[in-house]
Amino acid sequence: MDRFLIKKPAEPTPSTSRQSSSSSSENEEQERITIQDPIPTAESRKCREEWLKEFTWLVNKNDKAYCKCCDKFLEGGRMHMKRHQTLNLHTKNVKKLKGAVSIEKCLISEEKKKELLQKKEAQLKMAIHLAEHNLSFAYMEHANQFYSHLFPDSQIAANFNCSRSKMTQLIKTKIAPYVRENLSKKLNSCSFSIIIDETTDISTKKIIGSSELEVATSEKIFSVICELFKDNQVNINNLMGFASDNASVMMGDIKGVKARLLEIIPNLFVMPCISHSLHLCASKACKVLPSDLEKLCHEIYNYFAHSAKRQKVLQEFQVFANTQPHQLLRPSQTRWLSLHMVVERICEQWQALTLYFQGEVLDDNIINATFILDCLNNPVFKVYFKFLKYILTLITRLNTFFQSESPKFHVFLENITSIYKTILKFYIKPEIVNSKIPLSRINPANPDYYLQLQNIYLGIEAEQFITSLTLDQVSINSIKVKCLDFYSKLCSEIRNRVDFSDETLNMLQILNPKTIFLEEKPSLASLVTRFPNVIKNENLLDLDLEWRQLSNVKPPTDINNIEEVINYLNKAKNGVGELLFPNLFKE
Template identity: 35%
Template sequence: MANSAKKPRILQRFNRQWMEEPGFSTWLQPSKKGDTFAFCKYCLSDLSIGCGGKNDIFRHKNTAKHVKSVPSSSGTQTSLEKFVQKDCTKRADILLTSFVAEHNLSMNIMEHLPQLIHKVCPDSEIAKNIACGRTKTTKILTSVIGATDRENILKHIRNNKFSLLVDESTDRGCTKHLCLVVRYYKDYKVTDAFLCLVPIQDGTAEALYQHIVKFFTDNCIPYKDNMVGFAADGASTMMGQYNSLASRFLADIPNLFVMKCICHTFHLCASYACAKLAREPEGLVRDVYNYFNNSPKRSAILKEFQEFLNLKPHKILHPCQTRWLSLRPAVVRLLEQYDALRLYFTEHSFTDRLLTSDNILHMLKNPYNKMYLEFLEYALEIFNNLNRLMQSQRPEIHKLHENMRTTFRTLLDNYIQSPYLMSTDLQAIEFDNPRRFLPIDQIYLGTKVATSIVAAANLESEDIKAFRLRCLDFYIEGARQIRNRYNFNNKLIEDLEFLDPDVIKSRKIQSLLNVTLHFPNLIAAQDIQKLDTEWRHLRNNLALHPEEANEDMERYWRKIISETKPSDDTALYPTLSRLVSALLCLPHSSAAVERIFSSINLIKTKQRNRLETKTIEGLLHTKQFLDNKPCYDIDIDHDLLSKMNKDIYKYS
């Protein structure tokens, strides 16, 4: 008779009920190596239980190694206690470092803070072991927390699509930096992440290009395959047609999406338009601010006039030259305090006997200056509305084209005949043709201006006409600047409106073929039909979930991308999800880079003007790693603790 087949051996698996037994509860836990292993917290080792199961655990319990590692009631420390204490000390060092980074504190504070903790907590072994001075704090910022955040970003953009946002600026220490920010889609949300600061001396397009390419090459980032978008301001070095940073990237990546920052663009449009008005109103805003700035005595006296007129005691705002469209808030504040200012300067023009007071009073008494300010309050809001939208950190590329059309049409509607405006393509409108204008007395200048004209009966008709013509020049120049800087026939940006849930609900887009033609590097030719099939299925599936169309765009696509088939748990729209997750990375402005420069201004102050670029990078990455959490709530995992070793002091 043939021998019977040998029965396969059945391996024992870990039973979680063992952890509740009295002899095992304090040290036994599951192992990360698999179900046929257990882990001893005292010995810090994995036990094989595949053969004997619970008997193997009993045998380990009686070994000399385990008995020696068991915590005793005596004063001697076991290896586990020493390990835990060392681990807690590392955590304390990381928490203190994150505290310094979040609150923009000087590194010198760490020369005293650990000593203070020793005095405050004399009975704590962890507190006694904290030895985190200035040097160690800097190394933790650069080589532990900052390095971890940077590695996480680099790891993601090596394997996924991203957009690059760049800008250059000079800090307080006169060091010129090129700032790199990447926008990518991760965990169903769009993230703008600070990448690095590159110190530069040569600001030419070729030099900037070489710096960026070297960074990508050194960090093994396949930018030619993964980079889908590029955004910067409108400087010729960045966006010139032939010899710029954008033209060099387009030579490497022919289908790259290039976006000139809309916020910078509208700042320039508004600046050029304001130049067509009289210079005196803007000078009035600046002179009034300069008069009260750094003078508590004058501000206190003005407050008395404000209280007398029942006005809120607000300060006069400064119209900054470099801050986008900051003129309108300063104008609104000046109009709010206009009566109090007239009373103040009427009195102080005699007591101060200063030429400045006399000039400001003269400008305040001029009714046309107030009318110009009222006009600016209305007209600049047209630019501000779009500017606020484009500074958003959320993806807004799908709204850009329609909002640009609405803003341009709103501006033209103030002085262009309505039938012609509504029947003509925006790119073809003759915005500077007088035959298309409304009569001069019908041009819309805002309700406050209209009220002032009616109330001021002593104004000359010729002066009013000249005022209206100046405002008309503002409209014409604003329209000219917008048309020169934005192409309303840009089909690429127009086609991206398919991302809007309301557009999906309207069913007006039947195919995504045009989108794939703009981005052939995202969807292969053989997958275009799959994409369209999934798109048409989504349009019809929306009827089952009508409430989703009213949701936020990013939240809506999170549901679509994460949705799976009930049958096999695979993605319901795999091709469409791949396309959308890449398109959500496309930038609509470079405002994220400006936020980094604002953070640098808080970090590199007058008292801390000698910080190295690497330290600034570490501080920025640490702030980013905190992810808007308080410093005491930082996520400290094993990967972060493993970097806390002597290697952080190695020179690099």
């Protein structure tokens, strides 16, 4: 309960009586009853711990609240602290204190400053190293002592104290925001393309974000894309290219992500993932061959996968057969290049495997071993494997070519057309393939275009092996019919997934480094019209002039790809130091 103190004036002395008679106002002052503020209790004057957590400028001095910014003690409770915090004088003092440098930092030597800077630099570089190579943060628990012992003469290694917690915070609070901000600025200053796919792997590519989706519908994926651009303050209208796998949720023409993006960016260039497309083409073509071929691949791998003893015995047969001591590979449905490598490895180990399974059947008579041996002893299976080794090599090389780090958009159509025509000539009459009929209009499944059965080409190894065999013509024809079906299915799938008459793909060929420096080359008009958001209308004239001036440039002979051309021409300057091609080539 609050207490109020009521004071009465003391009895006047003779001297004070004489003084009061001279002034009536003083008499009124003596008779006035005064009411004072509540007297704080001893407990309320103490500084509490919860205040220190709430008010960072508050410190405890002798159990009293002390403002280190204003250099004064504060009386009262929490409400008094909040009221003090709003004072203009306190706000000014806080700002001054933030800008002030401690005396310790002022007196630090230049050598010490250099050591601290080197220490911070080392910590940041280590954090980037962990993030780039996807190393565990737990590694840092032992790295500090390890580096100090490894480099005893290094002061940086001795001072390098950065455990997993600090390393995590460095990446989250320093490196990640910096990289994200820089990437956002770059995307806002240029046109760019995106590729969307589910992922479980590690990559060093520039990724601005990833999201975990509970429902992978096209509407949800599209909304996440838009939110990602909005959160990072990236203008989505700078998007000029979009790539993804061939799932209908991504590439659907009505409600797919592609269709939704085209509604807001009509000039968007859409390209399905070529690696995924080629994998699907090869997988569907392989289904027309005998199913025991794939079964054999799985049975051979499974027979050795979980037995160190069998692998050791196989190594002995590899030495005896003078075969490379390579391990057998596992067929996979998700690794796109695995089918070719599995087939190639079985062909390489054919003799060693045959000798091994002959012993297995004689000793144990295992059912799986008997099946594998029957297949290995069947020359028809060997013909099929040699055929697959040949044709899958072509597809794999094309697949690997487009997985290059450097851009290949300008040679995409040229390379895939070359491989496609090569495969067509294995089973279709040359006059059809070499005719003036557009490639997109040649039906690879038309029997009228087929060569005679004996002229169908299966690859040099398969052809030589067939010649060395004593197979009857019926068996040989049966093999060639299956291979013909394979070719027909493969080319039909490629034709369905690649539009050889696509105008954009044909336009992009003019950017080939082999042709851009020639005197006679196509105009950029069609390409600029296709991508109107890349160049402003007021710069079109300068762009065309720069394109024509390329014929006067003689680049170094070692320039082979578009990236090297861009880097070279970005540095080309005229006599007064100005860039020669500021509109044509931009970083």
